[in-house]
Each structure stands twice: as structure tokens, then as C-alpha cells.
Amino acid sequence: MLHPVTLAHYLVVGAVLFSCGVLCMVLKRNALGVLMGVELALNGANINWVALSSPALRADPAWSLGLDGQLMALFVIVLAAGEAAVALAIALNYYRLYLSVDVDQASQLKG
């Protein structure tokens, strides 16, 4: 017997995506891999927003986020797109200077 989907199912998926994203940010040496980790973490947070605003997962409609969660998810998506564009431009410039996108070599500002 399959249990119906609850809020905790969505939050577990969001937690898994967020953990994988944070680990990608920490463990990858490629700058684009770090960028993919950021995208994964933002998507994990977005899953939480949408799940908490879902009309299907709540018992009382007056005590949910309603459309607010979906609007915040939209803002997060738009900001993530802008962040990816700027970060990719920075990575391309870095590649032009150093012929590599290894984040460990970006130590010129180290004191």
C-alpha cells in the first residue's frame, strides 16, 4: 500500500538536493561545478517554498503560504538565472587570464 504524499516527502527531497549542492560547492575544483552546486542548493530551497505553499499538502487553507511561496520561488529562479549569467562571465574572464577554471588557482588576492 502506497502512502499518500505528505509535506515531509517534499522536504526530504529538498534536503537531499541542498546537501548535494553544498557538497558540490565544497568538493569541486572546477568553477562551473561550484556553480552547479549553487544551482542545486537553490533548487532544494525552492522545493521547500513550493511544498509549503501547495494547496494539496495542507490541512487548513488559511494556515499555508498560499501564493506567497510560489512568488518567492519565482523570484529565486529569476535571481539564480542572473547569478548564473554573471558567474559564467566571471569564469570566462578567469579562463582567459589563467587558461583554467580551477578555483584553487585563484589566489592572487591572498594576503
Added chain:
Amino acid sequence: MSGSILPTILFFLFASLACAGAVGVLLLQRIVYMAGALLVSLAGVAGLFFIAGADFVGLVQLMVYVGGTVVLLAFGVMLTARRSQPGWQVPAGQWAAGLAVGAVLLAVLLWSVLAVPPWRSVWPTVSAEGAPSGGVATVTTGSAYQQEAQPGTIGPLGWALLGVRTDRAIQQDSSQAPLDSSQAQANFSQAPPNRFQARPDSAQTVLDPSQEDARQTGRSGYLLPFEIISVHLVLVLIGAAFLARARIPFPSSPLPAVGEAGLTNGQAG
């Protein structure tokens, strides 16, 4: 029975896609495979959004993330791809330490997530026999809203971005009386002044409806964040075009001299 099982099956399908893609992004070593796994993960997340009833957010996720950001990342991968240098791999000790810390983080997150009280409505079981007849408040309202609000959150989202919260007005109705679905649909699709005609008990405060609505709900829409984000996107566009302009030619000789030349060019520009 199949109507109640189908969302669960679809949820587990998309959730496994999303989680498998995320783990693939983490564990795969080649950057092109990582981009493919990220594509799978983001598409699974879009499917989860559709199941949760957020159709417009799912569409935007598909268009912006899957169609835009991943393609942008793939172009970045292609523009910066080189044969792997020695020392490119992360050493095994760092992998072990990182995975241990990540497991602890995941355990803490799961512990706090599973402590969230269930907001469970009676969606799959009641929607089989439950007509929205307006009996018990939570049960029929939940199922009726779930059935009737599925065709569109696009209209209320658009009005909310313009500063008008049509859904809050409807929810106030539903707190006083059981939600009439046809009335809700009419409210969703009509112009903002008409929504106040659906609340006959607040006829004396209709003189300044927006102030009254904002005071009652504490929210008055998202016009200002919408404007801020549009200006922000213009700035991002200009900044990205400025950063990525091809004034410095791509170097073909190895590191140090090129770095110096590129730096002076970059500072001059």
C-alpha cells in the same frame, strides 16, 4: 483507487529523478556528465512543482532553468573545456572529510524535516467520493480548492505581481463560508474591482478597499519586488555583457606572461 495512487507514483518517479541527478552532479567527475545530471535533476524538480499544484512555477523552472541556465552552463563548459591537468582531482582524504560533513548536514536536515508536523489534508482519499458540497470546513474546502485551483495559478500570480492579491480575498471568503468553486473561478478570472463584490459583508468598507485589504491580510502584493527584480535583471544583463565582452584575445601561450598581459588589459578596460 488509481486516482489516489497516481500522484504518489508520479511523486516518487520525479523525486527519484531529482535526487539521482543531484547525487550524479556530486559524484561524477567529468564536467559534461555533471551538466547532464544537473539537467535531469532540474527536470525532476519541475515535475515535483507540477505535482504540488504550482503549474506556473514549474513552467518557469522548465523554461528558465532547463532551457536557459543549463544551456548557459553547457556553453560555459564547452568554452572552458581542456584536457585534465595533473592535480585536477580532489584527493581522497578531502573527499572522505567532505562526505562525512555532508552526511552530518543531511542527517541534521532530515531530523528537522521529519519533525515538521504533517499538514496533511485528505486530498487523495476524499477526492474520490468528496463532492464540494460545503459540509465540514477543512475537508471539503481542501479538496475543492485542490480540484478547482489546479487549472491555473497564472492569473492570481500575475495579479499578485501587479500588487493585487485575489487569492487572499478568496481565502477570507472561505474562512467565513465554505468555498464556492464557481465563484472562486469567477474571482480568479475577473478584474480586481469585481472581487470585492464577492464579499457582501464588507460593503461598508469598500470605500478604500485596497487599504482595508492590506490591513486585514498584512500583505498587499508584490509590485515593488517585481520592479526591483526587473531593474536588477537589467543591471545583470549589462554587467554580464560588460564582463564577458571579448576585448582580450584568448591566449595561446602558457600561464605567467599571459596572466600579466591579461591583467593589464583588464585593468585598462
